[in-house]
Amino acid sequence: MSQHQEKARIIRFEQLSADNVRLTLEAPLIAAAAAPGHFVMIRAGNGQDPLLRRPFSLHQASSNGQIQIYFRIVGRGTDMLAHCRVGELLDVFGPLGRGYRIDRQAPACLVGGGLGIAPLLFLAKRICQSGRDHHRDLVILGGRSSGDVEPLVEDFRQFGRSLQCATDDGSFGRQGLVTDVLKAEQLEPGTVVYACGPEPMLARVHRICVDRGLSCQVSIESVMACGMGACLGCNVDAAGGGYLHVCIDGPVFNAEDLVWNS
Amino acid sequence: MEFLKERGPYPDLRVNIGSLVLQNPVMTASGTFGYAREFEPLVNLHRLGAVIVKGISLAPRQGNPPQRIVETACGMLNAIGLQNVGVERFISEKMPYLRGLDVPVIVNILGDTVEEYRQLTERLVGVDGIAAIEVNISCPNVKKGGVAFGADPKMARAVTEAVKTAADVPVMVKLSPNVSDITILARAVEDGGADSVSLINTLIGMAIDLRRRKPVLANVIGGLSGPAIKPVALRMVYQVAGSVSIPVIGIGGIDSAEDALEFILAGASAVQIGTANFINPRVSEEVVEGIAAYVREHDLQSIRELIGALEA
Ligand SMILES: Cc1cc2nc3c(=O)[nH]c(=O)nc-3n(C[C@H](O)[C@H](O)[C@H](O)COP(=O)(O)OP(=O)(O)OC[C@H]3O[C@@H](n4cnc5c(N)ncnc54)[C@H](O)[C@@H]3O)c2cc1C
Ligand SMILES: Cc1cc2nc3c(=O)[nH]c(=O)nc-3n(C[C@H](O)[C@H](O)[C@H](O)COP(=O)(O)O)c2cc1C
Numbered sequence: 302m303s304q305h306q307e308k309a310r311i312i313r314f315e316q317l318s319a320d321n322v323r324l325t326l327e328a329p330l331i332a333a334a335a336a337p338g339h340f341v342m343i344r345a346g347n348g349q350d351p352l353l354r355r356p357f358s359l360h361q362a363s364s365n366g367q368i369q370i371y372f373r374i375v376g377r378g379t380d381m382l383a384h385c386r387v388g389e390l391l392d393v394f395g396p397l398g399r400g401y402r403i404d405r406q407a408p409a410c411l412v413g414g415g416l417g418i419a420p421l422l423f424l425a426k427r428i429c430q431s432g433r434d435h436h437r438d439l440v441i442l443g444g445r446s447s448g449d450v451e452p453l454v455e456d457f458r459q460f461g462r463s464l465q466c467a468t469d470d471g472s473f474g475r476q477g478l479v480t481d482v483l484k485a486e487q488l489e490p491g492t493v494v495y496a497c498g499p500e501p502m503l504a505r506v507h508r509i510c511v512d513r514g515l516s517c518q519v520s521i522e523s524v525m526a527c528g529m530g531a532c533l534g535c536n537v538d539a540a541g542g543g544y545l546h547v548c549i550d551g552p553v554f555n556a557e558d559l560v561w562n563s
Numbered sequence: 564m565e566f567l568k569e570r571g572p573y574p575d576l577r578v579n580i581g582s583l584v585l586q587n588p589v590m591t592a593s594g595t596f597g598y599a600r601e602f603e604p605l606v607n608l609h610r611l612g613a614v615i616v617k618g619i620s621l622a623p624r625q626g627n628p629p630q631r632i633v634e635t636a637c638g639m640l641n642a643i644g645l646q647n648v649g650v651e652r653f654i655s656e657k658m659p660y661l662r663g664l665d666v667p668v669i670v671n672i673l674g675d676t677v678e679e680y681r682q683l684t685e686r687l688v689g690v691d692g693i694a695a696i697e698v699n700i701s702c703p704n705v706k707k708g709g710v711a712f713g714a715d716p717k718m719a720r721a722v723t724e725a726v727k728t729a730a731d732v733p734v735m736v737k738l739s740p741n742v743s744d745i746t747i748l749a750r751a752v753e754d755g756g757a758d759s760v761s762l763i764n765t766l767i768g769m770a771i772d773l774r775r776r777k778p779v780l781a782n783v784i785g786g787l788s789g790p791a792i793k794p795v796a797l798r799m800v801y802q803v804a805g806s807v808s809i810p811v812i813g814i815g816g817i818d819s820a821e822d823a824l825e826f827i828l829a830g831a832s833a834v835q836i837g838t839a840n841f842i843n844p845r846v847s848e849e850v851v852e853g854i855a856a857y858v859r860e861h862d863l864q865s866i867r868e869l870i871g872a873l874e875a
């Protein structure tokens with residue numbers, strides 16, 4: 302995979318909810334090299350504080366040279382990014398990591414919780430573009446309340462998938478967890494589940510898949526300094542003992558290769 | 564060539580680290596540049612003065628459990644735990660690529676005992692493509708209750724002697740800043756035969772997660788690096804340069820040509836760039852360009868004129 306460091310111009314700013322922001326950036330080299338599940342490292346500001354880049358999944362990458370990130374404001378770095386304006390340049394580096402391995406034959410079930418929805422739009426698009434029959438595919442999106450889910454529904458609909466939504470407070474879709482929806486669905490044997498979201502959610506998705514004999518790929522997070530295998534700071538426990546590094550072995554893993562606590 | 568016409572001849576940036584001649588004084592610091600290959604898509608590796616690889620031990624090491632790193636004000640703490648592939652895999656898997664690079668490769672080594680340092684050095688003897696060895700002595704001496712070799716002048720000297728006796732390439736000893744008088748350690752390794760000293764390694768620190776009332780790092784303590792440590796590093800380089808006669812290599816928080824030039828004025832013959840590689844993978848190359856521009860603008864014959872040229 303080729304990696305690039307680009308000064309990417311912000312061409313669109315969308316405040317999708319009180320906490321959630323979507324940026325569209327002009328980064329032609331990164332866009333051309335990107336695949337679903339890849340991430341980028343972005344510098345918030347130009348100073349020494351905050352020092353490190355912040356990792357974000359690619360929400361979209363298009364053939365017109367644009368990429369999108371979709372993030373929640375949780376701290377200083379994301380707050381600074383949320384205060385950027387259209388026309389400003391961001392220092393972006395990527396695409397990085399190992400993405401989703403798309404199984405072109407199997408039915409797909411995409412499960413996204415909260416900001417874990419971010420990488421799934423790009424994935425839905427690629428699966429759709431793969432041109433096969435996808436009427437059996439399913440997308441399940443969830444979040445705390447409607448602001449986490451509703452603004453993204455149209456984007457997923459254009460890829461023609463059947464869509465189910467759930468929110469913690471019931472303000473959009475049904476009330477409950479994405480895993481409740483997943484449990485209630487009769488997935489065809491051989492379905493591949495592609496998931497991203499908070500760790501407790503992923504642990505439940507993994508459990509459901511194990512129970513039903515489905516294969517499951519998850520995109521996970523860790524703290525990161527370099528994003529490219531140099532600092533060795535992003536390790537997680539591997540199911541077979543030892544460690545895996547999220548930035549180079551992941552961020553997308555087969556769920557069974559990881560250790561799940563819950 | 565366009566470049567030469569516009570700005571005159573490329574300035575003389577060569578520096579000598581003992582018998583080792585570098586085309587410029589900018590190296591990448593151990594543990595922050597992987598085994599160099601990771602940076603190939605982004606950096607013109609041949610433009611660097613030297614590449615120093617991740618610390619190697621005799622046997623492979625898994626390193627510490629997560630969480631290993633945390634950002635702090637203008638810096639970061641790490642407790643990687645010296646994860647590495649071990650010397651055999653280093654030689655068979657990493658050296659073939661490194662040896663093909665048009666840049667000197669310096670191998671950083673670490674051990675639990677003096678004997679381990681010696682064996683490691685012996686294993687590296689005759690391995691083609693190694694320009695020098697850098698000895699990380701900031702590791703606990705397991706035979707002496709875990710006190711770091713770098714905190715005890717006798718042990719630091721013993722490690723240096725062991726490596727120097729076995730080595731067939733120049734030996735650079737990397738000093739720990741976690742001591743009360745670093746000049747004593749610098750003189751001890753000079754007496755042990757070190758060809759040069761590099762400093763500083765990370766400063767020991769800690770971060771606490773107030774919400775969970777727990778240390779952030781699984782290892783509880785970790786090494787602080789980045790811009791936050793630069794003033795301490797600069798002071799130590801200045802002191803050490805005044806107390807030894809071997810070349811000094813400055814490390815700590817460097818992320819610009821200005822930073823590097825300050826270390827050179829303080830007495831460093833060369834510098835290493837660490838944490839800054841994570842933020843800007845191209846930083847080392849940019850620092851080389853910045854130093855070249857400075858030398859040109861100030862009509863210097865060579866960068867060597869600036870080494871230790873701090874005015875009183
Ligand atoms: C591969 C990868 C892809 C990611 N993709 C997205 C995405 O598409 N959208 C999105 O909103 N977020 C994503 N994240 C998380 C995002 O990187 C963090 O939210 C961001 O770094 C926080 O920066 P900050 O300065 O705002 O927060 P900080 O001030 O650094 O921290 C605020 C809070 O967030 C937590 N935090 C900080 N960094 C991380 C991290 N890397 N992972 C998890 N928690 C963290 C801290 O513990 C703290 O509680 C991703 C992380 C990784 C590793
Ligand atoms: C993630 C990380 C890993 C490191 N690993 C090593 C190592 O294996 N051996 C070593 O001698 N120094 C290691 N160091 C120390 C650096 O080489 C350097 O001395 C230190 O970070 C200070 O420089 P800086 O502020 O430019 O990063 C490491 C530093 C970091 C941040």
Ligand code: FES
Pocket residue numbers: 524525526527528529530531532533534535546547548549
């Ligand atoms: S973030 Fe540096 S190795 Fe993964």
